[in-house]
Amino acid sequence: xxxxxxxxxxxxxxxxxxxxxxxxxxxxxxxxxxxxxxxxxxxxxxxxxxxxxxxxxxxxxxxxxxxxxxxxxxxxxxxxxxxxxxxxxxxxxxxxxxxxxxxxxxxxxxxxxxxxxxxxxxxxxxxxxxxxxxxxxxxxxxxxxxxxxxxxxxxxxxxxxxxxxxxxxxxxxxxxxxxxxxxxxxxxxxxxxxxxxxxxxxxxxxxxxxxxxxxxxxxxxxxxxxxxxxxxxxxxx
Amino acid sequence: xxxxxxxxxxxxxxxxxxxxxxxxxxxxxxxxxxxxxxxxxxxxxxxxxxxxxxxxxxxxxxxxxxxxxxxxxxxxxxxxxxxxxxxxxxxxxxxxxxxxxxxxxxxxxxxxxxxxxxxxxxxxxxxxxxxxxxxxxxxxxxxxxxxxxxxxxxxxxxxxxxxx
Ligand code: FES
Ligand code: FES
Numbered sequence: 001x002x003x004x005x006x007x008x009x010x011x012x013x014x015x016x017x018x019x020x021x022x023x024x025x026x027x028x029x030x031x032x033x034x035x036x037x038x039x040x041x042x043x044x045x046x047x048x049x050x051x052x053x054x055x056x057x058x059x060x061x062x063x064x065x066x067x068x069x070x071x072x073x074x075x076x077x078x079x080x081x082x083x084x085x086x087x088x089x090x091x092x093x094x095x096x097x098x099x100x101x102x103x104x105x106x107x108x109x110x111x112x113x114x115x116x117x118x119x120x121x122x123x124x125x126x127x128x129x130x131x132x133x134x135x136x137x138x139x140x141x142x143x144x145x146x147x148x149x150x151x152x153x154x155x156x157x158x159x160x161x162x163x164x165x166x167x168x169x170x171x172x173x174x175x176x177x178x179x180x181x182x183x184x185x186x187x188x189x190x191x192x193x194x195x196x197x198x199x200x201x202x203x204x205x206x207x208x209x210x211x212x213x214x215x216x217x218x219x220x221x222x223x224x225x226x227x228x229x230x231x232x233x234x235x236x237x
Numbered sequence: 238x239x240x241x242x243x244x245x246x247x248x249x250x251x252x253x254x255x256x257x258x259x260x261x262x263x264x265x266x267x268x269x270x271x272x273x274x275x276x277x278x279x280x281x282x283x284x285x286x287x288x289x290x291x292x293x294x295x296x297x298x299x300x301x302x303x304x305x306x307x308x309x310x311x312x313x314x315x316x317x318x319x320x321x322x323x324x325x326x327x328x329x330x331x332x333x334x335x336x337x338x339x340x341x342x343x344x345x346x347x348x349x350x351x352x353x354x355x356x357x358x359x360x361x362x363x364x365x366x367x368x369x370x371x372x373x374x375x376x377x378x379x380x381x382x383x384x385x386x387x388x389x390x391x392x393x394x395x396x397x398x399x400x401x
Contacts, residue, residue, distance in 0.1 A: 140288035145297040156289045157275055157304075163288070 004072040019063035019074055020048055030076055031085065031105065033092075033175055034126035035064045039135050042127045046088050047105070051075045060084060086111050092124045099124075101175035122177040123153060129170030137169045244269065245277050249284055256285050259295060263302055272306045300352075308343045308350035310388045312336075313367040317356025320363035324377065328364055329353060331381040349388070 001012045006019075006028065013022040018041065023030050033045040043065035050063045052074050060080065075081065089106050094116035096102055102124070105111075125144070130153060133139045141161035145154050155161040171177065248265040252258030259281075266277050273296050282289040296302045314320075314329045329351075333339055336349050343350040357365055362374035366384060373384055 140290055143288075143290035143294050145294055147298050156278075156293045161290065163290075 002068050002070055002072075004068050004070075004074065006074045007076055013068040017068050019050055019052075019061075019066045019068060019072075022068055023050075023063065023074075023076060028076055030063055031109070032064060033101070033105070033124075034128060036128060036131075036173065039128065039131040041065050042131065045092070045124070045126050047085060049081055049084055049088070051078045051081050082109075085109060090114055091116065095119050095121050095124050096176040098122070099176040124176050125151060125153065126175060127153075128173045128175065129153060132169045132173045137165070137167050139163045139165060139167070142170060241276070242280060245280050246284070249281065254285065256287055259285065259287065259292065260299075263292075263296060267302055270306075271309075272303045275304075306343065306347060308347050310349050310369050311352065311367075312349055312385075313352050313354050313357075314340070315355075315357050315363060315365040315367075316353040317360065317363075319356070319360035320365055323364045325364045327378055328366065328376055328381060331378045332366075332385075335381060335385060349385070 002015060002017075003010060003012055004022065005011070006022065006026065009026075011022060011026050013025070017025075020030055020032065020035065030048050030050065032048045034042050035045075035048060041064045043062045046062055048063045049060045050066075051058045052061055052066070052072060053059055054073055058075075058078075058080075063074075063076070086109055089102065089109055089111045090113075092099075092102050093106055093111065093114045097114065097118050097120060099122075127144070130143055133142050139161075141164035142153055142155055145152055155164065245266060248262050248269075251265070252261050262281060262285075263273060266273055266281075270277070278292050278296065279289060281287070282292050293304075296304060312332060314325060314332060316325050316329065329340060332351055336344050336351060338344055338349075338351055340351050340353050354367075357367065357372075359365060359372070359374075362372075364376050366373040366376045366381075368384060368388060373380065376384070
């Protein structure tokens with residue numbers, strides 16, 4: 001057992017745990033994107049940043065890759081952490097603004113705008129699909145190619161790989177290319193609509209008519225300017 | 238094809254068929270063919286037991302490897318800070334115009350490939366152009382033509398004895 005101090009509390013972590021593991025164990029929430037319990041850690045998205053060390057000499061580290069050691073002092077939600085986290089989300093938003101996962105993160109952490117040039121890509125290079133293919137599906141069909149701003153994920157020679165069994169694991173785990181947010185707002189803003197969603201069926205029926213498991217949250221009944229409309233409707237009634 | 242396979246096999250064996258020697262093996266292949274043929278990479282992947290995608294990752298990571306056939310002569314124009322302020326971009330433009338290709342491309346007759354580099358470490362003699370490892374210092378637009386001509390000429394000299 002290793003004693004560490006997390007957000008001022010003395011907690012005990014097991015040998016080999018990362019900061020993220022420990023935080024999870026104690027119910028402290030740290031947002032993640034490139035982390036998945038079934039896969040190896042990658043430390044690519046930098047969303048899980050936390051601040052470690054004592055005040056004049058603190059530094060930011062990614063909690064998913066940082067193993068706990070004796071006497072570690074961690075703060076998971078300092079100003080610096082939150083500011084950096086927002087920046088990371090904003091950057092990812094600029095790359096893949098249509099990803100619902102990233103839109104949701106933005107909404108959750110109060111990122112209201114995107115000041116960077118929108119690239120409209122479908123990949124934030126989190127590497128989840130590569131690890132999924134390799135570690136869980138036993139295939140080695142996809143991987144990173146090139147480097148720097150040209151870095152991308154693809155199959156050898158951009159053709160269907162002989163190793164690919166079309167299992168779909170890569171798409172299943174992708175936070176960017178599958179779930180699309182079709183919010184009504186222009187590219188440069190975060191639509192947030194799904195958080196203030198007002199199912200359209202309630203305009204006509206007494207009850208929710210949604211067949212989705214996640215009633216009213218699937219994102220298909222997003223209305224333009226949801227906030228305003230809700231208020232207006234409340235006025236009518 | 239068989240002879241080719243044999244050749245690649247010899248490259249691999251030269252490095253004791255070690256996985257760690259992948260880069261050296263790729264360098265040998267690149268040296269032989271001026272690029273990395275897909276077939277060769279497949280063969281290396283099978284022989285060494287490295288997933289093809291990992292080999293591609295390495296091959297696309299380094300600038301010295303190319304998956305497409307490169308020209309006979311490699312023209313590299315320095316775009317580092319020092320060469321840049323002394324007119325590197327103009328020289329590149331001139332090369333692009335003369336060769337009719339963009340930077341990063343290869344002429345249709347596979348004679349010249351054009352590339353840029355960020356500082357060769359000899360800023361004092363900039364703007365620098367390197368062709369096949371020969372450094373041309375203090376270049377300017379007017380010199381571009383003559384540099385290219387030297388290599389065109391070499392071609393012809395090489396060809397003539399064959400024709401005779
Ligand atoms: S979850 Fe830790 S860096 Fe992505
Ligand atoms: S900038 Fe060209 S050699 Fe340094």
